[in-house]
Amino acid sequence: xxxVTQMEGPVTLSEEAFLTINCTYTATGYPSxxxxxxxxxxxxxxxxxxxxxxxxxxxxxxxxTYRKETTSFHLEKGSVQVSDSAxxxxxxxxxxxxxxxxxxxxxxTLTVKP
Amino acid sequence: xxGVTQTPKFQVLKTGQSMTLQCAQDMNHEYMSWYRQDPGxxxxxxxxxxxxxxxxxxxxPNGYNxxxxxxxxxxxxxxxxxxxxxxxxxxxxxxxGQGWNEQFFGPGTRLTVL
Numbered sequence: 001x002x003x004v005t006q007m008e009g010p011v012t013l014s015e016e017a018f019l020t021i022n023c024t025y026t027a028t029g030y031p032s033x034x035x036x037x038x039x040x041x042x043x044x045x046x047x048x049x050x051x052x053x054x055x056x057x058x059x060x061x062x063x064x065t066y067r068k069e070t071t072s073f074h075l076e077k078g079s080v081q082v083s084d085s086a087x088x089x090x091x092x093x094x095x096x097x098x099x100x101x102x103x104x105x106x107x108x109t110l111t112v113k114p
Numbered sequence: 115x116x117g118v119t120q121t122p123k124f125q126v127l128k129t130g131q132s133m134t135l136q137c138a139q140d141m142n143h144e145y146m147s148w149y150r151q152d153p154g155x156x157x158x159x160x161x162x163x164x165x166x167x168x169x170x171x172x173x174x175p176n177g178y179n180x181x182x183x184x185x186x187x188x189x190x191x192x193x194x195x196x197x198x199x200x201x202x203x204x205x206x207x208x209x210x211g212q213g214w215n216e217q218f219f220g221p222g223t224r225l226t227v228l
Binding site: 034036044045046049089091093101102106 | 118147154157159172206208215216217218220222
């Protein structure tokens with residue numbers, strides 16, 4: 001079956017530090033890959049996505065590249081802000097009979113201190 | 115568009131009680147899902163639906179029932195609540211027409227079973 005493994009947290013950084021959250025996946029076929037963000041007390045919302053190998057998703061200064069050869073989709077940001085404090089989820093969705101079902105990682109909690 | 119709405123936001127039940135968590139979406143999405151979120155365990159799929167009249171079990175379906183009589187609504191029923199069902203429940207919807215099946219999440223229902 002499909003699975004997503006992401007870097008364990010929590011992660012604590014100072015403002016303007018560089019962020020990397022690792023994510024690797026196992027899937028049959030060629031899934032779409034996503035990073036979702038969850039702010040305190042809210043539901044998940046899409047941060048960025050990539051639908052095929054070598055695609056780079058980007059949004060709000062965050063980036064992730066779909067690496068088929070290493071089955072990875074690591075999240076990066078060059079300079080984090082206090083407002084980036086949240087829980088980040090890596091996820092995949094298959095493009096076959098399981099379409100519509102997403103598989104999520106366990107989430108990584110990021111805290112950014114001023 | 116209101117997107118995905120869930121009611122109630124908070125609920126406290128006693129062991130053995132039953133209740134229904136409501137979920138509705140106004141985006142005409144074919145796919146709808148229910149997830150539960152527990153600390154350190156990410157999101158786990160309970161049930162999902164690929165269209166009106168069609169539902170299937172996810173990873174953790176025991177103790178929950180669903181039905182999908184319309185495209186818009188996807189209620190989740192707890193038959194006889196147990197303390198192990200204390201969790202935050204998220205409803206999500208997506209559309210295969212988008213090609214990548216990004217999930218749109220509701221704000222969640224925080225359920226406590228005493």
